[in-house]
Amino acid sequence: MKTCSFLILSCFCLAFQAMAQGSEHSSPNIILIMADDLGYETLGINGSDDYQTPNLDKLAKEGMNFTQTYSMPLCTPSRVQIMTGKYNFRNYIGFGLLKPGELTFADYLKKSGYKTFIAGKWQLYGNSKQHELAGGKIGTEPTDAGFDEYFLWQIKQLGSRYKDPLISSNSGTQTYEGKFGPDLFTEQINLFMENNKNEPFFIYYPMVITHDPFVPTPSNPGFADFDAKSKTNDPIYFTEMVKYMDKLIGSIVDKTNELGIRENTLILFVGDNGTDRKVTSSQLGESIKGDKGHTTSAGTHVPFIANWKGIIEPGSKNESLIDFTDFLPTLLEVAHFKNPELVPTDGLSFYPQLVGDNANRREWIYCYYAPNWGQFENSTYVQDTELKLYGDGRIYSLLEDPLEQNPLGKNDLSEKDKLKISTFESVLEGYEKAN
Numbered sequence: 082m083k084t085c086s087f088l089i090l091s092c093f094c095l096a097f098q099a100m101a102q103g104s105e106h107s108s109p110n111i112i113l114i115m116a117d118d119l120g121y122e123t124l125g126i127n128g129s130d131d132y133q134t135p136n137l138d139k140l141a142k143e144g145m146n147f148t149q150t151y152s153m154p155l156c157t158p159s160r161v162q163i164m165t166g167k168y169n170f171r172n173y174i175g176f177g178l179l180k181p182g183e184l185t186f187a188d189y190l191k192k193s194g195y196k197t198f199i200a201g202k203w204q205l206y207g208n209s210k211q212h213e214l215a216g217g218k219i220g221t222e223p224t225d226a227g228f229d230e231y232f233l234w235q236i237k238q239l240g241s242r243y244k245d246p247l248i249s250s251n252s253g254t255q256t257y258e259g260k261f262g263p264d265l266f267t268e269q270i271n272l273f274m275e276n277n278k279n280e281p282f283f284i285y286y287p288m289v290i291t292h293d294p295f296v297p298t299p300s301n302p303g304f305a306d307f308d309a310k311s312k313t314n315d316p317i318y319f320t321e322m323v324k325y326m327d328k329l330i331g332s333i334v335d336k337t338n339e340l341g342i343r344e345n346t347l348i349l350f351v352g353d354n355g356t357d358r359k360v361t362s363s364q365l366g367e368s369i370k371g372d373k374g375h376t377t378s379a380g381t382h383v384p385f386i387a388n389w390k391g392i393i394e395p396g397s398k399n400e401s402l403i404d405f406t407d408f409l410p411t412l413l414e415v416a417h418f419k420n421p422e423l424v425p426t427d428g429l430s431f432y433p434q435l436v437g438d439n440a441n442r443r444e445w446i447y448c449y450y451a452p453n454w455g456q457f458e459n460s461t462y463v464q465d466t467e468l469k470l471y472g473d474g475r476i477y478s479l480l481e482d483p484l485e486q487n488p489l490g491k492n493d494l495s496e497k498d499k500l501k502i503s504t505f506e507s508v509l510e511g512y513e514k515a516n
Contacts, residue, residue, distance in 0.1 A: 147403055186409045241310075
């Protein structure tokens with residue numbers, strides 16, 4: 082596995098055009114759904130004692146459930162990383178921003194003959210304060226990031242994401258009085274599938290739910306009288322928000338069945354970071370406090386499910402390490418993108434694992450975290466499922482100390498773990514030189 086390799090091509094634009102011309106058009110549809118602020122502990126399939134997620138549980142049981150997937154600790158860093166396949170030190174310019182000119186998975190798939198659509202949360206153009214913090218830099222609009230069509234909250238304006246949402250699309254921006262944003266996003270996704278069922282499509286659905294403010298959903302009798310301007314940080318509604326999120330995903334899956342495209346559609350579901358810090362959940366009888374924004378497992382360990390009927394072995398459980406740079410190269414391989422090795426990425430495709438080939442898997446995950454937002458501390462680290470090494474030298478046992486309260490000294494480690502930490506040190510050193 083590569084440690085720090087990153088292809089910089091002086092003639093990249095020409096190579097990109099050549100790759101696109103050689104791509105195949107008989108490629109499967111791809112739907113990538115990313116929930117907002119949803120940690121690993123929240124799904125029934127992962128042992129949740131508190132939440133009902135029957136549709137996601139069924140997707141996992143009929144497909145592959147990944148148990149060791151790690152995001153960035155916060156939303157924008159995760160979004161930039163998953164869309165570009167690069168670690169944040171290469172292209173993260175500030176919170177709420179996507180660096181202009183960065184090629185995303187939508188750019189590549191569009192050049193490969195896919196119709197591309199995004200619905201849900203953008204948060205990548207930025208506002209005046211974010212532009213100021215980034216030294217006057219602005220972010221990117223969806224049509225400049227490879228998306229043919231969009232239906233999004235938070236491009237240049239904020240407004241509500243839930244009741245009475247303010248949504249922008251190719252035809253303009255408007256407030257949808259009395260409506261629920263997640264319903265509208267899901268309806269537009271289903272409509273897009275109807276209109277494009279006869280050609281390969283890529284749908285990216287960065288959901289707005291389950292992020293705060295915590296609000297009643299349309300399944301709640303109190304929804305009609307709820308004031309959309311109310312700002313509540315009490316997670317009293319979180320449980321029903323998780324359930325409603327699951328219901329929406331069920332609607333999308335049902336639509337692929339209705340259109341007769343289920344077996345030609347890869348459905349991926351992942352969380353963008355850990356659960357909100359105000360939420361405490363029970364998983365297999367153990368209390369788990371959300372730690373969004375922080376680099377602990379509770380801030381970065383997220384659910385990930387892959388479902389591709391007829392291709393992925395039902396009931397598969399995958400304990401391989403996955404990080405967010407891995408999604409872009411995987412999508413390129415799924416789409417039969419010619420010469421994907423020429424695309425600049427830090428990721429490792431997990432496509433072979435989807436079809437039963439586990440020969441090439443990650444041995445570690447690297448993280449460069451400098452969010453430029455809130456009071457969060459910058460950090461770098463390398464980890465696997467057992468140990469984590471920070472750039473400042475701290476070592477933690479993830480099995481015995483998941484809250485990272487008791488750093489270990491090298492003398493506390495076995496000879497095997499000392500060798501592992503030595504490898505992690507080399508990885509950190511390599512990326513520091515590349516930074």
